[in-house]
Amino acid sequence: MYPRSKATSLKSRYNNDVPKNYENMAVVVALLLSLMSILMVTESTSAIFSSSDKNYMDKLCNSVIVLDGEKKPGSSFSSTSNSKYKPNTNCTLTFKTAQTTQRIITTIEKIDIADSNGATCGDYIKIYDGKFQGPILNKNLAEQCGSSTSSHVSISNVVVFHFFSNGAKEATGFKASVALHFPLVQACPQDLGVYLCTNKNCISKLLKCDGHNHCGDNSDEKICSIGKK
Numbered sequence: 001m002y003p004r005s006k007a008t009s010l011k012s013r014y015n016n017d018v019p020k021n022y023e024n025m026a027v028v029v030a031l032l033l034s035l036m037s038i039l040m041v042t043e044s045t046s047a048i049f050s051s052s053d054k055n056y057m058d059k060l061c062n063s064v065i066v067l068d069g070e071k072k073p074g075s076s077f078s079s080t081s082n083s084k085y086k087p088n089t090n091c092t093l094t095f096k097t098a099q100t101t102q103r104i105i106t107t108i109e110k111i112d113i114a115d116s117n118g119a120t121c122g123d124y125i126k127i128y129d130g131k132f133q134g135p136i137l138n139k140n141l142a143e144q145c146g147s148s149t150s151s152h153v154s155i156s157n158v159v160v161f162h163f164f165s166n167g168a169k170e171a172t173g174f175k176a177s178v179a180l181h182f183p184l185v186q187a188c189p190q191d192l193g194v195y196l197c198t199n200k201n202c203i204s205k206l207l208k209c210d211g212h213n214h215c216g217d218n219s220d221e222k223i224c225s226i227g228k229k
């Protein structure tokens with residue numbers, strides 16, 4: 001026999017109660033967002049970045065780093081700890097976002113890769129979107145070697161830096177930074193622990209004034225109080 005009350009309650013759940021469920025969901029989402037912002041703000045910046053300034057691609061060769069909003073919203077690294085990079089390097093460094101909706105801002109902050117004949121780069125830094133040898137973010141040859149800085153935002157939630165050097169001349173290399181971009185955080189308000197860059201990228205507030213261009217347009221490093229870099 002069918003218990004009548006069960007049928008009724010099911011029916012009411014799918015009809016009358018639907019708006020209420022959405023209301024509850026909105027409250028839960030709001031609570032989660034505020035909790036997230038508290039976590040993001042209370043996390044000590046020094047704990048995050050004490051090691052990131054010592055990240056070298058030649059030491060991190062072929063590793064995968066996960067970026068997440070709370071513990072690691074960005075990073076920075078340079079090609080080598082030596083005065084010049086080594087010949088015959090073939091190395092990748094992969095960054096993934098913890099949430100698939102997040103994107104990655106890649107910025108080449110400094111570059112000195114001298115081995116070019118104008119038509120090809122003998123040595124280069126290429127940044128792939130999605131996977132190794134997938135679409136290239138820094139398509140322009142002038143962004144892969146030489147001395148022009150550049151910045152791009154990924155379309156997927158994975159970027160792969162590929163540094164290659166042949167046996168010919170070496171130079172000092174490059175410095176790069178990455179940052180999570182939160183495209184779904186509407187208006188990118190500071191009270192949620194995020195910072196709206198001039199170029200409209202939305203990054204973690206923790207990356208502001210840390211000495212690295214994480215926005216891509218350097219707007220996170222422009223207005224900083226004395227004492228901070």
Ligand SMILES: *[C@@H]1O[C@H](CO)[C@@H](O)[C@H](O)[C@H]1NC(C)=O
Nearest residue numbers: 062089090091092132133164
């Ligand atoms: C560099 O290494 C990748 C594998 O990580 C390989 O697919 C590629 O062929 C190598 N490139 C050269 C020029 O050796």
